[in-house]
Amino acid sequence: MKRKISVILSLVFLILLFWAQWNWKHLSSFPSIISSFYSKEYCSCYFVMELSEEQCHDFARQWVPISEFKLDKENLSVTVKGLGRTNTAKFQSKEYGCTLLNE
Amino acid sequence: MKHILILFFVLFTYQCGKDLSPFGGEVNVTPLPKRLKPEWPNPEWKVVTPESVGVSSAKLKLVDEYAFTRTGDDTDRKGRRTDAVVILRNGKLIYEKYARNFKQDKVHITWSVSKSILQTMYGIAVKDGLIKLDDPGYYHYEPLSRDEAHKKITIRHLLNMSSGLTAEEGYESGPLKSSVIAMLYTRGRQDMGSFCANLPLRSEPGTHVYYSSCDTNILSAILKKVYGKEEYDKLPFEKIFKPLGISNVTFERDGSGTYVGSSYLYLTARDLAKIGYLYLNDGIWNGERYLPEGWSSFTRTPAPGYKTTPYSEDLAEDNYTAHWYANTGVPERGIHEPWPDAPKDTFAALGHWGQMMYVIPSLDLIVVRFGDDREKAFIKNDFLKLIKESVIR
Numbered sequence: 213m214k215r216k217i218s219v220i221l222s223l224v225f226l227i228l229l230f231w232a233q234w235n236w237k238h239l240s241s242f243p244s245i246i247s248s249f250y251s252k253e254y255c256s257c258y259f260v261m262e263l264s265e266e267q268c269h270d271f272a273r274q275w276v277p278i279s280e281f282k283l284d285k286e287n288l289s290v291t292v293k294g295l296g297r298t299n300t301a302k303f304q305s306k307e308y309g310c311t312l313l314n315e
Numbered sequence: 316m317k318h319i320l321i322l323f324f325v326l327f328t329y330q331c332g333k334d335l336s337p338f339g340g341e342v343n344v345t346p347l348p349k350r351l352k353p354e355w356p357n358p359e360w361k362v363v364t365p366e367s368v369g370v371s372s373a374k375l376k377l378v379d380e381y382a383f384t385r386t387g388d389d390t391d392r393k394g395r396r397t398d399a400v401v402i403l404r405n406g407k408l409i410y411e412k413y414a415r416n417f418k419q420d421k422v423h424i425t426w427s428v429s430k431s432i433l434q435t436m437y438g439i440a441v442k443d444g445l446i447k448l449d450d451p452g453y454y455h456y457e458p459l460s461r462d463e464a465h466k467k468i469t470i471r472h473l474l475n476m477s478s479g480l481t482a483e484e485g486y487e488s489g490p491l492k493s494s495v496i497a498m499l500y501t502r503g504r505q506d507m508g509s510f511c512a513n514l515p516l517r518s519e520p521g522t523h524v525y526y527s528s529c530d531t532n533i534l535s536a537i538l539k540k541v542y543g544k545e546e547y548d549k550l551p552f553e554k555i556f557k558p559l560g561i562s563n564v565t566f567e568r569d570g571s572g573t574y575v576g577s578s579y580l581y582l583t584a585r586d587l588a589k590i591g592y593l594y595l596n597d598g599i600w601n602g603e604r605y606l607p608e609g610w611s612s613f614t615r616t617p618a619p620g621y622k623t624t625p626y627s628e629d630l631a632e633d634n635y636t637a638h639w640y641a642n643t644g645v646p647e648r649g650i651h652e653p654w655p656d657a658p659k660d661t662f663a664a665l666g667h668w669g670q671m672m673y674v675i676p677s678l679d680l681i682v683v684r685f686g687d688d689r690e691k692a693f694i695k696n697d698f699l700k701l702i703k704e705s706v707i708r
Contacts, residue, residue: 235491235492238491238492238497241497241501241502242491242501244500244501245496245500245501248500248501248504249496249500252499252500256424256567256579256581257424260422260424260565260581261421261422261424261581262421263416264416267389267415267416270389270390270392271687306565307552307564307565307566308565308566308567308568309565309566309567309581311567311568311569311570312500312504312570314505314570
């Protein structure tokens with residue numbers, strides 16, 4: 213019985229490994245989505261649409277919670293950390309709004 | 316084993332032989348009614364009572380109730396969450412209301428409504444003779460010349476959302492493989508046009524309609540090459556917004572300075588209505604023609620690729636045209652009008668989370684609605700039905 217379970221578990225693990233390798237392109241960039249989405253959409257909500265801080269958190273919030281957040285009113289930027297990745301969006305001007313800075 | 320094979324066979328052949336043309340006939344795009352006396356906003360709309368232009372205030376209250384009755388609070392982000400509604404009849408403003416801290420002078424994200432304004436930029440480029448609808452994209456944009464298949468993608472295919480590129484438009488539903496999420500936030504954000512042009516093809520260009528933000532951002536990148544960076548930077552502001560009296564506007568760009576035409580244009584509700592009014596007047600503003608003759612018909616005709624697009628249940632949700640939506644249905648394909656209770660000539664610019672702008676030529680109406688709906692609680696057909704019923708003459 214024990215042997216059967218370990219064979220099944222190894223099989224599942226192998227399939228998972230293959231799947232991960234097959235989808236590596238998507239998987240490797242996935243963790244960055246949380247912080248880049250939050251920082252970009254918060255930046256635009258606050259500096260472009262000029263809504264309140266509370267409303268902008270509600271606007272940018274996702275299912276996965278973030279771990280760090282910094283709204284820099286002086287430098288017109290928003291930095292967010294989530295799933296171990298950090299991203300910053302910066303307000304450029306009234307015409308061009310916010311852009312994510314390069315990773 | 317035999318049973319499994321049979322099951323697979325049945326699943327694969329399920330869609331074959333389905334009757335796709337129960338209604339028959341061609342798509343019928345009626346010409347725009349002749350407009351005798353447009354009321355140009357110079358620069359603002361004239362405000363009048365609904366009754367003075369044949370609309371019932373009492374019936375408009377039902378529209379108000381539908382749009383602004385909240386069914387959930389902001390923490391759960393549920394229900395209809397309307398931020399703004401603006402209604403115009405005969406070029407005059409008859410209804411305007413804002414909620415959730417939005418005001419007349421605050422810009423709102425329009426998400427995919429931006430695509431329809433990028434289409435306006437194309438109308439201008441075509442009128443200026445800089446681009447032709449049937450030009451292959453690679454004539455103007457090198458990344459589309461990666462192989463013979465990609466070279467077949469034309470400007471018209473891209474405007475009709477029929478490039479054939481293997482994009483995945485899933486948003487919250489499937490973030491892992493969504494190319495729109497990767498384009499906006501991760502692998503594509505530095506240069507969205509090039510990220511999208513490098514996707515492989517899944518079908519012959521022009522044959523399948525697949526709604527894709529990638530098609531729009533390739534179009535945006537093409538315009539940058541056509542105009543050159545300096546002129547492109549000013550293009551929407553100088554050629555569209557300024558002539559229409561729109562000064563409070565933001566158009567965000569990707570890491571390489573290309574307008575994110577798929578998603579990131581911010582306008583006030585009153586100003587978005589001006590774009591609708593330009594199309595209602597067949598591309599003419601203040602007596603001057605801005606969009607080429609025939610552009611409005613092109614805008615209101617469902618994408619030809621619908622005729623050969625494989626059947627799916629969500630095909631009938633909206634009839635995509637050339638970066639706009641129409642209420643014509645695609646009878647040849649068995650696709651009904653998406654908003655059966657609205658006039659058949661209604662056409663629209665629509666965006667994520669409930670952004671919408673309708674143009675109804677037969678009733679001389681423009682309707683703008685902004686919101687932040689995170690679930691499908693705002694039913695477009697119900698909203699349009701109430702608006703139609705408020706017109707008394």
